[in-house]
Amino acid sequence: MEQVRKHESNVRGYSRSFPVTFTSANGAVIHDTDHKQYIDFLAGAGALNYGHNNPFFKMKLMDYIDKNGVTHGLDLSTEAKEHFIQIFNKYILEPRELKYKMQFTGPTGTNTVEAAIKLAQIVTGRTNIITFTNGYHGHSKGALRLTANAHYRKGLENELNQFTTFIPYFGFLDGDFDSADYLDKILSDSGSGTDIPAAIILETIQGEGGVNVAPKEWLQKLRKITEKHDILMIVDDIQVGCGRTGNFFSFEDAGIYPDMVTLSKSLSGYGLPMSLLLIKPEIDDWKPGQHTGTFRGNNLAFVTAAEAIIKYWKDDEFTQEIKGKSAKLLRILNQIGEDHKDIIKDVRGKGLIAAVECTDAETASSITAEAFSNGLIIETCGSDGNIIKFLPPLNIHENYLNEGIKIFEKAIETIKQAELA
Numbered sequence: 001m002e003q004v005r006k007h008e009s010n011v012r013g014y015s016r017s018f019p020v021t022f023t024s025a026n027g028a029v030i031h032d033t034d035h036k037q038y039i040d041f042l043a044g045a046g047a048l049n050y051g052h053n054n055p056f057f058k059m060k061l062m063d064y065i066d067k068n069g070v071t072h073g074l075d076l077s078t079e080a081k082e083h084f085i086q087i088f089n090k091y092i093l094e095p096r097e098l099k100y101k102m103q104f105t106g107p108t109g110t111n112t113v114e115a116a117i118k119l120a121q122i123v124t125g126r127t128n129i130i131t132f133t134n135g136y137h138g139h140s141k142g143a144l145r146l147t148a149n150a151h152y153r154k155g156l157e158n159e160l161n162q163f164t165t166f167i168p169y170f171g172f173l174d175g176d177f178d179s180a181d182y183l184d185k186i187l188s189d190s191g192s193g194t195d196i197p198a199a200i201i202l203e204t205i206q207g208e209g210g211v212n213v214a215p216k217e218w219l220q221k222l223r224k225i226t227e228k229h230d231i232l233m234i235v236d237d238i239q240v241g242c243g244r245t246g247n248f249f250s251f252e253d254a255g256i257y258p259d260m261v262t263l264s265k266s267l268s269g270y271g272l273p274m275s276l277l278l279i280k281p282e283i284d285d286w287k288p289g290q291h292t293g294t295f296r297g298n299n300l301a302f303v304t305a306a307e308a309i310i311k312y313w314k315d316d317e318f319t320q321e322i323k324g325k326s327a328k329l330l331r332i333l334n335q336i337g338e339d340h341k342d343i344i345k346d347v348r349g350k351g352l353i354a355a356v357e358c359t360d361a362e363t364a365s366s367i368t369a370e371a372f373s374n375g376l377i378i379e380t381c382g383s384d385g386n387i388i389k390f391l392p393p394l395n396i397h398e399n400y401l402n403e404g405i406k407i408f409e410k411a412i413e414t415i416k417q418a419e420l421a
């Protein structure tokens with residue numbers, strides 16, 4: 001930590017909440033320089049759905065490196081890329097009857113969001129994009145326009161407030177207010193002051209924004225409204241795609257077919273940078289090289305990504321496993337919520353993303369700090385920082401899941417006792 005503390009920019013984040021130096025990691029656990037073990041419920045903020053150093057993918061990766069497989073290939077066709085495309089079509093798209101073209105963007109999720117909004121604007125000839133309260137889509141200036149949290153927007157507001165209309169996400173307002181109806185109204189009424197947008201972009205579960213889960217009926221309604229007004233629908237599945245909700249795509253339960261889908265984080269399976277924009281063929285209006293970049297073909301990531309799909313997504317066994325663990329996690333967290341109503345306002349989630357909403361940010365951060373000192377890595381989220389987010393690897397062994405939850409519950413008890421003392 002010494003070098004990091006002294007020389008890394010003030011912008012550093014996670015190393016402040018978890019101030020140790022990590023050395024090795026395996027599955028759901030990670031170790032520090034004192035050989036202390038931590039159960040990892042942060043999982044690379046959703047980039048490690050299959051755990052650290054997954055042995056199946058590691059073997060393939062080492063073989064590929066050993067035989068001098070192409071590592072960097074711009075967007076050239078390589079054997080690794082050919083293989084990934086074939087596997088992704090065969091096991092992910094075709095069984096779901098989804099016909100998408102694939103755009104490999106720069107390696108960050110943010111770059112995929114940039115590509116999606118650029119393409120939406122090119123295709124429709126419109127500039128405005130509709131996004132949602134508490135949405136999170138990344139930090140380049142285009143993506144940041146769509147991101148709600150004031151902390152991230154600070155100092156850039158004047159530039160960011162162009163070409164974007166924020167509307168309330170499901171549940172943002174209390175009572176019966178339905179923001180899908182509101183969207184329909186502002187698009188239908190020329191007195192609304194809202195320019196007809198190129199697209200709407202949304203997460204089906206807002207990850208960074210506080211684990212806000214949109215019901216499938218609301219998503220279906222949004223899809224109908226976008227079709228009615230000839231607006232593109234972009235689903236940002238960067239955090240809750242790749243199996244996080246139980247299905248490979250987070251929108252599968254809703255049975256909707258978005259015009260574009262962004263994927264990143266756990267797509268490579270191994271924590272290697274890789275991003276993919278899925279585009280309906282009829283709107284693939286890019287000119288060759290129009291959204292380019294040096295690192296669009298991470299061949300090491302293609303190797304592990306193909307292996308992840310072959311290992312986990314050939315049939316629905318993994319989906320059943322995730323749903324089983326999810327039911328258990330939510331049942332126990334709901335019980336913890338009942339037992340500690342004085343500091344827990346709400347428990348929610350879907351698949352293996354869950355939230356415990358505390359009364360305030362200080363309580364949430366005391367709990368996560370106490371949990372960390374007892375060997376659990378877990379973060380807070382939401383614009384007020386009062387929500388504790390559970391994001392364990394999807395293939396976590398039941399023992400680690402149980403142990404992690406126990407550490408969490410004990411942390412609550414400890415901080416409550418400390419308050420009483």
Ligand SMILES: Cc1ncc(COP(=O)(O)O)c(C=O)c1O
Nearest residue numbers: 108109110136137138236238239
């Ligand atoms: C839904 C969503 N979109 C976009 C991003 C940005 O991805 P990246 O951090 O890889 O640029 C994130 C990152 O957390 C995300 O959760």
